[in-house]
Amino acid sequence: ETGVTQTPRHLVMGMTNKKSLKCEQHLGHNAMYWYKQSAKKPLELMFVYNFKEQTENNSVPSRFSPECPNSSHLFLHLHTLQPEDSALYLCASSQDRGGTYEQYFGPGTRLTVT
Amino acid sequence: AQSVTQLGSHVSVSEGALVLLRCNYSSSVPPYLFWYVQYPNQGLQLLLKYTSAATLVKGINGFEAEFKKSETSFHLTKPSAHMSDAAEYFCAGGGNKLTFGTGTQLKVEL
Numbered sequence: 001e002t003g004v005t006q007t008p009r010h011l012v013m014g015m016t017n018k019k020s021l022k023c024e025q026h027l028g029h030n031a032m033y034w035y036k037q038s039a040k041k042p043l044e045l046m047f048v049y050n051f052k053e054q055t056e057n058n059s060v061p062s063r064f065s066p067e068c069p070n071s072s073h074l075f076l077h078l079h080t081l082q083p084e085d086s087a088l089y090l091c092a093s094s095q096d097r098g099g100t101y102e103q104y105f106g107p108g109t110r111l112t113v114t
Numbered sequence: 115a116q117s118v119t120q121l122g123s124h125v126s127v128s129e130g131a132l133v134l135l136r137c138n139y140s141s142s143v144p145p146y147l148f149w150y151v152q153y154p155n156q157g158l159q160l161l162l163k164y165t166s167a168a169t170l171v172k173g174i175n176g177f178e179a180e181f182k183k184s185e186t187s188f189h190l191t192k193p194s195a196h197m198s199d200a201a202e203y204f205c206a207g208g209g210n211k212l213t214f215g216t217g218t219q220l221k222v223e224l
Contacts, residue, residue, distance in 0.1 A: 004157070006157075031210065042214060042215075042217070043204070043214045043217075045211070045212075048211065050210075056211065088155075090158070092157075092158075094210075096210045100146055100163060100165045101146050101208065101209050101210055101212065102146075102160055102163050103158075103160075103206075103212060104160065105157035105159070106157050107155075107156050107157045108155070108156070108157050110155065
């Protein structure tokens with residue numbers, strides 16, 4: 001595998017379900033990100049992790065819970081979601097120490113909440 | 115506050131015509147600027163990046179962008195549009211926290 005991978009690519013879940021999104025980067029980067037992309041809205045940064053430590057939480061509801069066990073893996077745990085949470089969830093990584101900060105994105109998980 | 119503004123949420127060009135997608139950034143944005151492209155149901159792919167080495171930056175797929183500090187602009191161009199260029203394009207700037215523009219949907223017509 002190369003670059004940034006995300007699984008699953010598509011997810012349909014009910015409002016009472018619990019599911020997790022997984023992201024893995026194979027680039028040796030130290031920073032990882034979760035973004036939400038909704039139709040007709042700007043890209044929304046949700047969480048930032050640097051060397052496994054969370055450095056940013058952009059007022060994201062607690063029904064979204066991130067986990068970063070190491071610099072290569074990032075999870076987004078989902079529970080009791082709302083229909084308005086349906087969106088494309090993108091993971092990205094970057095090298096923030098001595099790098100030029102460009103972020104590399106995964107293909108995204110298309111989430112539908114019913 | 116940092117901001118990146120893309121003028122025109124939709125741009126339509128004929129195949130073979132010049133593509134020009136506009137991006138302006140606030141002076142508070144650190145001097146790292148990027149253009150990304152997104153095809154339907156895919157993630158964002160890095161097209162090119164400006165990191166102060168040269169004001170004219172060449173990227174993939176024949177795209178290039180010119181950094182103009184006096185105009186706080188970083189417009190994306192391609193001399194001749196191809197049908198495969200139809201996608202959404204995002205300008206972004208910043209350091210360890212990127213600020214993205216709202217995107218420009220490029221349509222290429224025969």
